[in-house]
Amino acid sequence: MTAPLPVATVTGVTHRFRDVAALHDLSVEIPAGKMVGLIGPDGVGKSTLLGLIAGAKRIQSGKVMVLGGTMSDLRHRDAVCPRIAFMPQGLGKNLSMELSVFENIDFFARLFGQRAAERHARIARLLEATGLAPFPDRPAGKLSGGMKQKVGLCTALVHDPDLLILDEPTTGVDPLSRQQFWMLIDDIRRDRPGMSVVVATAYMDEAARFDWLMAMDRGRILATGTPADLMKRAGARSLEEAFVSLLPAEERGTGGPLVIPPHKPSGEPPAIVARHLTRRFGSFTAVSDVSFEIDRGEIFGFLGSNGCGKSTTMKMLTGLLPASEGEAFLFGERVDGDGTDTRRRVGYMSQAFSLYTELTVRQNLWLHAQLFHLPDDTARRRIDDLVARFGLAPHLDDLADVLPLGVRQRLSLAVAVIHEPDMLILDEPTSGVDPIARDEFWELLVDLSRRQQVTIFISTHFMNEALRCDRISLMHAGTVLACDTPAALMRARHVDDLEHAFIGYIADATNDIAATAARAAVEASPPTPPHPAPRLARTLAYAHREALEILRDPVRLAFAFGGSILLMLVFGFGITMDVENIRYAELDQDRSPASRGYLASFSGSRSFQREPELDGITDLHRRMRRNDISLAIEIPDQFGRQLTKGSAPEVAALVDGANPFRAETIAQYVQGATGVFFQEQVRSMSRGTDPTSSLATIEPRFLYNPSFESVYAIAPSIPPLLLVLLPAILTAVSVVREKELGSIINFYVTPTTRLEFLVGKQIPSIVIAMINFMLLTLIATTVFGVPVKGSGPMLTACALLYVTATTAVGLVVASFTRSQVAAVFATAIITMLPTTQFSGLLQPVSTLEGNARIVGTLWPTTYFMHASVGAFTKGLGADLLLPDAIALAAFIPVLIGAAVLLLRRQEA
């Protein structure tokens, strides 16, 4: 038999993330048509290697040949892309949690250009085969881990790939689902024997069933061959032992096999008692009626898959979560949220590393010593002791952030035991840690338990860890299925490994015969010619998915619509230049008819509001300081007499200058009122002949806004402001969100072009923005009473062009930001400066100069501001708005082009 061409050949590939190399000069040939396993602990470069083969990551150096061509050749990559399916690591990582099972698979089918009828037929078949047929409408977020992975598999299989790449598809999945998953894969391979499958896994027992294995460590391939081969070469009985023996000597660890002395019952009252603990989240019951007792000094294990309720139970025991029903006792004391005394006797280690990564190892240890109020010398002795025992000395002044995973784990444990607790609650402390580090960790646990009588309550999803516990609880879907010593559980099910015992219990509980779920084999798919998806179809697939997601995300939806309405009201009422009700008081030292006449010109005006008269200079200053008055008018003694004599008496007006803008306006009003009085005086003194008539009158004509109320200027200026800020933020978030959640991988590994992806994301934002435009216009006309006097249709056209441009601004920002928070603030900062300063909101563009003028000219808001104010207040017709529309249209190709160029087609 001649070996067929390899499905993938990797030659001399090195891959770095910043200065850390994930792959070192790696070369391997992966045979075609086989079930190939990639084994090794977390963080050795498995995902990187798979990402390179799938075309999701950019090749930095070396050569990757897949399906007969090199992946660095973009043309080949695009051509083979539809023949590869990639399922990334993480439960449901490439799914959208808001979308239903059907919608998720449908999205992928659309990306591969399948027509509606074909899509429905294929999805129906896949759902049938995976046992998901009863729940096509359930949101992916509400599925168990095992079901999510099945949906992920459906999305990968919907286009009949020739190469199926699965990155740790069963990590954290319960053993029954895991078994079903592999049966499903076997069935599919039976029907499509030509298909190659490459799987990364951390479970050695799974790997033992594969055709061919690659063992990986620290970015290198250690060995390849069939599982039997590897074990034979190492002379080992299990694959795990074989793997350890392949490691370089210094990594193999020191100790021999771990020996755990048996637990002797303490004869004391139980350390932990749980009675009928139940926890509900809304209608979902996470933990249902869980009871157990744990003896002092016992190592008690909780075995179960992700999301089965292990963490929730532990959180109820620590008091982090109140129980919906039932009660728990630690050392005989009832657990509630406030009992800080019991908490002194408990050490806790949560699932993820939860120490301060920005602090050093030493700082973390000291912080916790201080929070437990250890006296300084005790703390110093204790920390020295722990550092020595846990092997932390070489890392003492390193930031926790840069520690290797195994060291982090030991640090977490050191922190958890710093106050010498009587009990440890450890939530999956070893997930992701390599087998050797795991053994070292267990040595510490055994020491604590057997020598210091510390009660240990630990959860895990590893069978071999569960075997080390004195007793274990099997947990599935919120209930405890069985609780006993591991040996007793296996005996009860008449099997010789814990996994099968567990599967038996789950099958009993779910009335499911393990085999049947995956029995409905995938029929051979009818050979459909792979027709290329029309561009529009893929764009619409993205737009459709995006629209569904936004509609189901209450926060984004509220922000999209509520945000613009709120800010329109805030800005509309908040920005006003009208100065009214100026509180003033007078200090009239003359009290003549003339002085009263002068003061009447103030009290008669609606701009001024008279306050009680001042009784002196001290009073004046006091009241102005208290902000009781903003203006004081002081009329000198003899004012009337001097006025008649023509010796020009001097009136003083003191204006509160704390707010200079307001002070300036008040000063003008005072001058205006005085001017009126002055003209009257001149006229009356001239007795008949009116010299002022010879003065030219100056006739101010306030165009567009005769009453000169600021609302006519402000209300039309707000929509341009809001229609750049909010749509740009929403669009940027919609793209960056995919980066953050990891679902952008779908874009990397499917035949979607950058333009299709971006425009697909943009369309729903444009629709939302246009609805907002309508709402804002409605508010302007009704709430603020500012009608559209000019061409409404042309204004709408300008708005459409404008929001297309502003959403494109969001796309540009999204191309260089990584987190949603950065996207929000970067968009806000980038859009607000040119919008508020250089687009005619505060200063008319005609008054700008130099760089400000250039920025204003190159920013779309300038044109829409002009169009909006023009159409609302100036009453401009379509012809006069046309230049704005043309200018706005010109921004669109430039901005989208920039976004396309800046967007990466692959991961780094």
Added chain:
Amino acid sequence: MGTLSNIFWLGIKELRSLRSDVVLVALVAYAFTLSIYTQAKGTSSEVNNASIAFVDEDQSQLSLHLASCFYPPRFKQPIRLQAGEVDQALDEGRTMFVVVIPPRFEADLRAGRRTEIQVNIDATAMYQASNGATYIQRILTDEMNRYLQRSDARLRSPMGLVIRKAFNPNGDTSWFNGIVAIINQITLLTVILTGAALIREREHGTLEHLMVMPLTAFEIAMAKVWANALVILSAALVSLFVVVIGALHVPIAGSIPLFVAGTTVYLFFATALGIFLGTVARTMAQFALLIILLIFTLQMLSGGSTPVESQPEWLQWLTLTLPSRHFVAFAQAIIFRGAGFDIVWPQFAAVAGIGLAFFVYSIRRFRASIAESR
């Protein structure tokens, strides 16, 4: 005693975490120095560089003289327009003001016949139109008076009017804007710093870790309050002394310790608001979206951008619930008017009360928010 020590050590941790975030430290440094200066000097509601055009149908010595009275920096060099071009120039936004001087203007004026100068104002440019129009009218009137007074003594003003501006005699807008800029930065950065730190801790699980230790929600929240408030207060003080007093030469009329005390009270509110948002928002992304809406509201309605007195009356009642409004009010009172504690205590009390409400609510929600986030 135990509580105080916990609050102290947790706060020290907070400061250490902050110190290691170089970007954030740089942002705070920039926000309270350069950014304050540019904001203070940048925007101004004074007429500056206003565009003006003349339609001179007289072409007399006087009319030419009038046009020459408009020059930078208040006005741009006037442009000349034909009578028919006025509307178009205003429609297109090429100019804000158009002064139309009628034919035989100088002759009519000399002969004592009524004549009229028309000033067309683009009233959609609110910020400059009103003040600009007043300037233009005053300049034109003064120039014509000067021209006519040579012949008619009666036109001399019968009374003098001296307008003085208290607290800021030259009406220097950078004084007010500088203080408002500090207030805005305090609000923005304190809320973001505190809220984001809280959410990050929750997302990393460190908060959960603290909650299983013998610590109370009060201690954890209080540590965040003092640590973040201390950082922002120090930055604000540097800003006050270096930028506001040093570079902008703002005379501080009142007591600086009183202002610092008021700022501290406000910082209690702002950190409490940050903690509140941190407990309400489920993810960092939600927090960011909430911040955008909230910050604009707090800043626009505080009286810092346009006077509170200009708001509709019902809104003035509503904005009493915004601590930023009280902060602007007492900052103005202390710094410019020299007010003492006897005058500003109601505002201090309002800010403290609102802050306390947020603080108490957040502490009550603390445990539940950690439970819900997972």
